Amino acid sequence: MLIPNEKISEIAQANDIIDVISGYIQVKKRGKSYLALCPFHQDKNPSLHISQQKQVYHCFSCKAGGNVFSFIENYEHVTFIDAVKKLADRAGIPLVYDSNSPDISSEKSRLYEINKTAAIYFRNNIRGLKSNEKKFVTGYLNSRGLDKKTLEKFGIGYSYKSWDGLLHHFKEEGVFTSEEVEKSGLIIKKEDSKDSYYDRFRGRLMFPIFNEYDKIVGFGGRKLYEDDMGGKYINSPESKVYSKSRILYGLNFAKEKIRFYDYVILVEGYMDLIALYKNEIENVVASSGTALTEEQTRLLSRYTKNVYLLFDSDTAGVKAAKRGIELLLESGFDISIISLPFGEDPDSFIKNNGKKEFDKRIQQKMSFIKFIAEYYRKENKLESVEEKTIFIKEMIGYISKIPDRIKRSLFI
Ligand SMILES: [Zn+2]
Missing domain, CATH: 3.90.580.10 (Zinc finger, CHC2-type domain)
Known part of the structure; x- marks a missing residue:
């Protein structure tokens, strides 16, 4: 060749x-x-x-x-x-030529192109909003502090409250067949029909999900309307270019800063990450609500071995942190916890207390053992001998996950 x-x-x-x-x-x-x-x-x-x-x-x-x-x-x-x-x-550069469109001949690169086309469409929708829909959506954006600069930076857009807005857009462009677009998960085939499709994302705030090389692999759509029966977030389904367990939201934006500071702050959601970005904290990625996977920890370890977990102190957040801690320990990470007061997420905390207070929280980060101990103390689980035994067993469980013997002996 x-x-x-x-x-x-x-x-x-x-x-x-x-x-x-x-x-x-x-x-x-x-x-x-x-x-x-x-x-x-x-x-x-x-x-x-x-x-x-x-x-x-x-x-x-x-x-x-x-x-x-x-x-x-x-x-x-x-x-x-x-x-x-x-x-x-x-x-995603094809080496085999297709005489019609040499640049997008391979299936993967066509999927990237489809996602990019959709992202541009969603972005333009925000600019083209009219009357009530405009009032409603801009009201929401303002209430969440999503200004123009932030929308641009993260490529955030809007899917019209319609069954075929995106479908029509692709038909008008005429570059991709509906069958191809369906493979990206952006449109769904009607059950009772051979070639009828409808939009997956309707009336939602659209977050493009990038891989670490800046290619759009899928979307997260946040619910905006009360009468939307779907979940708070809907994500693109898995595709040839999107595997949920292998993506860390924001890694493409953050990787240089992570390497520079030699630590990464791990948050739960898109909005948490954006809240930190708006306050010039950019070495941050989001697990987007799912439990951390092994592939994600492997991805992170290319850039640093130090993770600061940032979670709100409600029980769900703590439980999510505990699962993540085990995986990270197994992969040889040093873990610190940044905890926020009960009921606060990064967005609300910075809004209510300012960036200085938040920086203080980062400096006051806790080792993971201390974090778990605090958790038990707060839940009043360290009163009796039995409770203490359970706690110590759990601690030993965590520590045994640490692969490095020397590091492990420091904890015992
Ligand atoms: Zn050498």
């Missing part, structure tokens, strides 16, 4: 060397440069230097070096052509 040079430079440009290498090993930012433990020799101190500006890596110890393609060749032990194919696939 002969790949033209222009194609190769297009693929190189779409695959930032820091991102690619971070997919394999942990990369840390030090000043302007990036450092990692060299995977090509037994490295004890980070000797692998990566230059984002020059898009090259170099090991000062074993002299390994090269560009993004040679890293894949050497790390994966594959040929140059296979490295090119791999990175083309990663960026």
Whole structure:
């Protein structure tokens, strides 16, 4: 297979060397440069230097070096052509040509395009709102502090309260068939019909969900209307480009800052994350309401091994935190807890107390053991001997999850 040079430079440009290498090993930012433990020799101190500006890596110890393609060749032990194919696939750049539309021939890249088209449509809907719908939606946006800048930053839009707004839009554009759009989950086939479809998201605030490379893989739609019988949030179903367990909302926006500060704040929902962003705290990702998965912890560990969990202190929040803690401990993370007063989420807390108070909470972060102890104390579960025994058993359960023996001995 002969790949033209222009194609190769297009693929190189779409695959930032820091991102690619971070997919394999942990990369840390030090000043302007990036450092990692060299995977090509037994490295004890980070000797692998990566230059984002020059898009090259170099090991000062074993002299390994090269560009993004040679890293894949050497790390994966594959040929140059296979490295090119791999990175083309990663960026959604098709190598096989379709004479009609060369840029969107593969199924994955067409799904990305469909999601992008929908995101632009949803964005424009906010600008084009009229009369009552306009009054209602802008009222909601104002009440949640979602200003223009925030909408732009996160690509937030609106799906009309209609059964076929998006469906019509795709038909008018004529680039994608309804069958294709259905695969993205944005429209649903009517049960009793062969080729009739309707919109999945109707009358909802639309949050595009990005993967860590800025591609839109799905949407979260927040309920706005009382007569909407669906849940508070509806998400796109799983598709060829969207796997819920592998996505951390906001990672694409936050990854540089996470690497820079060497810790990440993990929140529950989109609105929590946005509240922090508006207060210039940007090393934050959201698990979007689901329990943390192993894939998500693996994703995070490319950027840092330090997680601050931010949860409101109601019982549901604490329980969610406990599950997350176990998984993170198993993956070797250092965990701290930022707790907020009962009934407060990050959004309401900052609104009521200001950013300074919130920064204080971050500084007063608690180790996870202390957090669990506080939880038991508050729930009055440490009165009797039996209760204390249960507590100690639970503690040992957590600590036994820590894979690193030395770290574990520090807790015992
Ligand atoms: Zn080396």
